[in-house]
Amino acid sequence: MAREAKREIAQLSEWDDARIMLEKAAADGVETAWDRLEKQKNHCTFCEQGLTCQKCVMGPCRIVAEGAKKKDGVCGADADLTVARNFGRFIAAGAASHSDHGRDLLEVLAEVGAGTAPDYEVRDEAKLRRICGELGLETDGLDAPAVAAKLADRLYSDYGFRREALSFCVRAPKARLDLWHALGVTPRGIDREPVEMLHRTHMGVDCDPASICLHAARTALADGWGGSMIGTELSDILFGTPKPVRSTANLGVLKADQVNILVHGHSPVVSEMILAAARSPEMLAKAREAGATGINVAGLCCTGNELLMRQGVPMAGNHLMTELSLVTGAVEMVVADYQCIMPSLTTVAACYHTQFVSTSDKAKFPGGLHVPFHPSTAKKQAMDVVGMAVEAFTRRDQTRVHIPVEPVEIMTGFSNEAILEALGGTLDPLLDAVKSGAVRGLAGIVGCNNPKLKHDHVHVNLARELIKRDVLVVVTGCATVAMGKAGLLMPDAADMAGPGLSKVCRALNIPPVLHVGSCVDNSRILQLAALVANALGVDISQLPVVASAPEWYAEKAAAIGLYAVASGIQTHLGLPPNILGSTVVTELATKGMTDLFGACFVVESDPFKAAELLDAHIASRRIGLGLYEPEPSPAEDLFEAVPPASGSVETGLTA
Numbered sequence: 001m002a003r004e005a006k007r008e009i010a011q012l013s014e015w016d017d018a019r020i021m022l023e024k025a026a027a028d029g030v031e032t033a034w035d036r037l038e039k040q041k042n043h044c045t046f047c048e049q050g051l052t053c054q055k056c057v058m059g060p061c062r063i064v065a066e067g068a069k070k071k072d073g074v075c076g077a078d079a080d081l082t083v084a085r086n087f088g089r090f091i092a093a094g095a096a097s098h099s100d101h102g103r104d105l106l107e108v109l110a111e112v113g114a115g116t117a118p119d120y121e122v123r124d125e126a127k128l129r130r131i132c133g134e135l136g137l138e139t140d141g142l143d144a145p146a147v148a149a150k151l152a153d154r155l156y157s158d159y160g161f162r163r164e165a166l167s168f169c170v171r172a173p174k175a176r177l178d179l180w181h182a183l184g185v186t187p188r189g190i191d192r193e194p195v196e197m198l199h200r201t202h203m204g205v206d207c208d209p210a211s212i213c214l215h216a217a218r219t220a221l222a223d224g225w226g227g228s229m230i231g232t233e234l235s236d237i238l239f240g241t242p243k244p245v246r247s248t249a250n251l252g253v254l255k256a257d258q259v260n261i262l263v264h265g266h267s268p269v270v271s272e273m274i275l276a277a278a279r280s281p282e283m284l285a286k287a288r289e290a291g292a293t294g295i296n297v298a299g300l301c302c303t304g305n306e307l308l309m310r311q312g313v314p315m316a317g318n319h320l321m322t323e324l325s326l327v328t329g330a331v332e333m334v335v336a337d338y339q340c341i342m343p344s345l346t347t348v349a350a351c352y353h354t355q356f357v358s359t360s361d362k363a364k365f366p367g368g369l370h371v372p373f374h375p376s377t378a379k380k381q382a383m384d385v386v387g388m389a390v391e392a393f394t395r396r397d398q399t400r401v402h403i404p405v406e407p408v409e410i411m412t413g414f415s416n417e418a419i420l421e422a423l424g425g426t427l428d429p430l431l432d433a434v435k436s437g438a439v440r441g442l443a444g445i446v447g448c449n450n451p452k453l454k455h456d457h458v459h460v461n462l463a464r465e466l467i468k469r470d471v472l473v474v475v476t477g478c479a480t481v482a483m484g485k486a487g488l489l490m491p492d493a494a495d496m497a498g499p500g501l502s503k504v505c506r507a508l509n510i511p512p513v514l515h516v517g518s519c520v521d522n523s524r525i526l527q528l529a530a531l532v533a534n535a536l537g538v539d540i541s542q543l544p545v546v547a548s549a550p551e552w553y554a555e556k557a558a559a560i561g562l563y564a565v566a567s568g569i570q571t572h573l574g575l576p577p578n579i580l581g582s583t584v585v586t587e588l589a590t591k592g593m594t595d596l597f598g599a600c601f602v603v604e605s606d607p608f609k610a611a612e613l614l615d616a617h618i619a620s621r622r623i624g625l626g627l628y629e630p631e632p633s634p635a636e637d638l639f640e641a642v643p644p645a646s647g648s649v650e651t652g653l654t655a
């Protein structure tokens with residue numbers, strides 16, 4: 001097979017900051033993900049199609065699906081079974097990652113309840129009590145720590161093996177719950193479903209590809225309505241529920257005259273402490289002594305999203321910008337927790353004066369400094385780490401510093417509670433806008449970057465196309481920085497939206513693309529979809545709601561996509577998972593799941609074609625609900641004024 005052609009730097013990213021840093025990386029002798037992708041080409045076609053099996057030592061086996069050269073594994077597993085087993089384990093790994101992240105928040109909540117984590121507190125007590133009420137937990141007469149302990153105890157049981165359905169399933173529409181029950185996919189235990197997947201896919205257990213795929217859906221649902229939802233809700237309780245706030249994004253957020261600390265990973269448990277330490281008078285004085293004018297904390301990936309949403313901390317970049325941020329030569333320290341942290345970062349850091357610090361005992365990085373964070377001593381550890389960053393500033397070589405662009409402004413902080421507040425306290429204006437066609441539908445654009453695709457190209461063009469069609473976009477994860485750089489996270493991006501959406505955005509002073517959080521915060525989208533479905537008295541699959549992971553790469557992103565589909569949301573992927581070697585699994589993913597869940601996957605790497613496919617799905621759902629498909633400029637006066645809170649739709653999002 002001919003080798004795939006090497007792309008020029010201009011073809012690698014949508015953005016100047018990335019392209020300029022790619023040039024500098026080449027000059028500085030720094031290898032990046034794009035360089036390594038080139039070295040990996042062409043990829044093994046067996047692996048790409050999911051047709052390799054390494055689950056026992058009778059192999060490894062390479063499977064040929066059919067024809068004269070048909071070849072099964074040594075155990076007899078054919079292409080369909082092999083692909084299903086591989087896909088099932090892929091999903092289990094993604095679900096486990098989100099869910100273990102959620103568990104870390106749960107452990108902090110439990111320690112707050114027990115009084116053993118003095119550096120943490122309940123910052124949103126109203127939400128704590130509201131969620132307890134939602135789950136049927138009595139809290140009268142209990143103080144906040146006692147309520148925290150009670151909620152932690154309840155949610156710990158969701159991780160176990162003794163429940164018939166996870167606690168937050170109460171949020172799903174009844175029709176969806178009935179469907180899950182009928183299909184045997186109601187998520188029971190957050191840890192149980194991935195463990196069962198590992199068992200099922202051991203040699204000689206589940207040999208039915210469709211059965212494995214159904215359990216993959218159950219495993220993903222345990223993530224979306226379990227581990228991820230717990231991660232989101234407990235982060236809000238512990239660190240505050242996000243409200244709209246302005247910030248900035250791109251590599252221009254780094255400051256030439258300050259100590260720059262980048263927080264990277266996913267958990268706010270560490271990054272919130274680093275931020276607090278960086279803002280302390282003691283550390284600011286130390287920075288001034290070292291010759292800096294201050295300490296600048298900026299975010300990468302999803303721990304950045306957590307700080308951005310709640311604290312307005314600027315975002316330096318998304319997944320493919322992590323290496324390039326260090327190439328600026330202006331970063332004193334990367335403080336990492338876990339997930340999506342390229343192992344290469346310690347090597348890139350060593351090319352400059354950058355100190356790489358890992359903080360989780362489950363994520364150690366040879367070549368970096370490991371400082372284990374524990375809830376009982378987090379503040380002291382954060383002060384020590386920030387102190388080291390200040391010392392690193394004295395070693396910075398200013399002649400190697402290049403901060404390539406000016407930052408762009410963004411608006412963030414749209415938790416469901418904040419969206420409801422922007423709507424005047426009730427979902428009614430949103431429902432009316434959907435009914436009239438001013439907002440034709442809702443699209444969640446989520447997920448990562450993948451160097452196989454032009455960086456951020458699919459993200460931003462898909463979003464532009466959807467808002468033009470009056471589809472309100474909500475965004476999470478690494479898609480966020482892409483939207484911000486494209487100017488889509490500011491209210492004046494309403495100029496780029498269709499007439500109906502534009503009018504709604506202007507009336508509410510919101511952007512047409514709303515940032516709702518990190519990877520785990522896709523659970524906010526599930527909750528919002530469920531609220532709208534419940535308010536309309538329909539199932540989620542009947543709504544004009546779609547999802548997309550345009551540039552995904554991670555197991556976690558596949559789990560997100562699958563729980564979206566199993567929740568009834570048609571989901572676009574910019575690249576296929578490694579399933580194309582099986583007709584059964586591919587047909588199930590792209591067609592058959594519609595019969596089961598009312599939604600399936602759509603794969604398309606061209607953002608313009610993807611927008612058409614998602615638009616067609618939205619139109620079909622609008623017609624199915626008997627909703628108006630608008631002429632230009634619908635519902636002229638709908639959003640002249642936001643109505644006062646009436647509480648006419650029960651959302652459960654207010655105390």
Ligand code: MSK
Nearest residue numbers: 302340447448477478
């Ligand atoms: S960090 S999973 S690259 S969104 Fe959540 Fe970004 Fe994807 Fe990681």
